[in-house]
Amino acid sequence: MSASSDPEAGFGIAGQVAIVTGAASGIGRATAIRLAAHGARVTAVDIDGGRLAGLEGCVTATADLSRPEACEHVVDTVLAREGRLDILVNAAAILRRVPIPEVDPELWDEVMDANLLSQFALCRAAVRPMRRQKSGRIVNISSTAAFNGGANASSVYAISKGGVLALTKSLARQLAADGVVVNAVCPGGIDTPMGRFGFTEESWNAHFQANALLRRAGQPEEVAGAIVFLVSDWASYVTGHTLDVEGGLMLR
Numbered sequence: 001m002s003a004s005s006d007p008e009a010g011f012g013i014a015g016q017v018a019i020v021t022g023a024a025s026g027i028g029r030a031t032a033i034r035l036a037a038h039g040a041r042v043t044a045v046d047i048d049g050g051r052l053a054g055l056e057g058c059v060t061a062t063a064d065l066s067r068p069e070a071c072e073h074v075v076d077t078v079l080a081r082e083g084r085l086d087i088l089v090n091a092a093a094i095l096r097r098v099p100i101p102e103v104d105p106e107l108w109d110e111v112m113d114a115n116l117l118s119q120f121a122l123c124r125a126a127v128r129p130m131r132r133q134k135s136g137r138i139v140n141i142s143s144t145a146a147f148n149g150g151a152n153a154s155s156v157y158a159i160s161k162g163g164v165l166a167l168t169k170s171l172a173r174q175l176a177a178d179g180v181v182v183n184a185v186c187p188g189g190i191d192t193p194m195g196r197f198g199f200t201e202e203s204w205n206a207h208f209q210a211n212a213l214l215r216r217a218g219q220p221e222e223v224a225g226a227i228v229f230l231v232s233d234w235a236s237y238v239t240g241h242t243l244d245v246e247g248g249l250m251l252r
């Protein structure tokens with residue numbers, strides 16, 4: 001993508017080669033669908049291969065991205081097939097609610113590997129082709145938990161999401177000279193299996209009525225819209241940025 005390409009012509013996304021992780025569900029799935037609808041050549045990756053079925057217009061791949069070698073393999077496979085990589089969206093993650101005194105090394109590793117090491121390893125692998133191409137767009141999904149410490153004992157999750165913001169800013173600094181932009185999106189209160197975890201229907205509705213300025217939870221498609229903006233030519237001068245998509249939950 002370049003500053004001279006025409007943003008009106010499909011936002012500069014048509015024909016771009018993209019990897020979207022966490023694509024079996026929620027925000028990752030909505031993003032894969034939207035990018036494919038705009039003409040991107042999307043590889044949709046998830047640990048849950050069964051639920052990747054039906055992703056129209058995407059190539060699908062099953063991988064446990066908490067293993068760095070699996071991340072390398074995903075990028076290598078896309079490069080072998082497509083010859084380039086333009087867009088990486090890191091959405092895969094897990095949520096565990098355990099108070100800090102009860103966090104053991106296994107839980108720490110499980111969450112940090114799935115949420116932070118995976119993003120690190122995928123970014124590291126994606127940087128090589130993007131540097132060669134002198135272009136690329138990376139969006140890492142963090143969370144409002146990075147700012148508020150994580151509700152209901154989601155401490156290690158919050159720590160991993162803070163790490164995602166630091167990873168994003170660090171990469172943005174190191175890759176700007178190569179024409180690669182790196183940004184983060186912080187969703188909050190999105191209607192997905194992870195978002196609803198621990199809520200009843202009643203407590204879910206009551207929570208957003210009371211706390212979100214927009215008085216409702218968000219839909220995965222509303223986060224996908226922000227992600228598509230950040231990987232499009234509309235955002236060609238945006239890097240190292242954190243875009244909150246949370247209906248005003250964090251406004252104080």
Ligand SMILES: NC(=O)c1ccc[n+]([C@@H]2O[C@H](COP(=O)([O-])OP(=O)(O)OC[C@H]3O[C@@H](n4cnc5c(N)ncnc54)[C@H](O)[C@@H]3O)[C@@H](O)[C@H]2O)c1
Nearest residue numbers: 022025026027047065066092093143187189190192194195
């Ligand atoms: N839903 C929210 O309210 C909310 C709020 C803040 C941040 N987020 C973030 O948004 C992103 C998407 O979350 P979502 O709400 O769509 O959740 P989700 O649970 O619907 O989807 C997450 C997907 O990641 C996949 N995944 C988990 N571990 C994996 C691994 N090791 N390898 C490959 N895939 C793996 C899961 O199988 C699942 O399909 C996550 O990074 C999450 O932390 C969501």
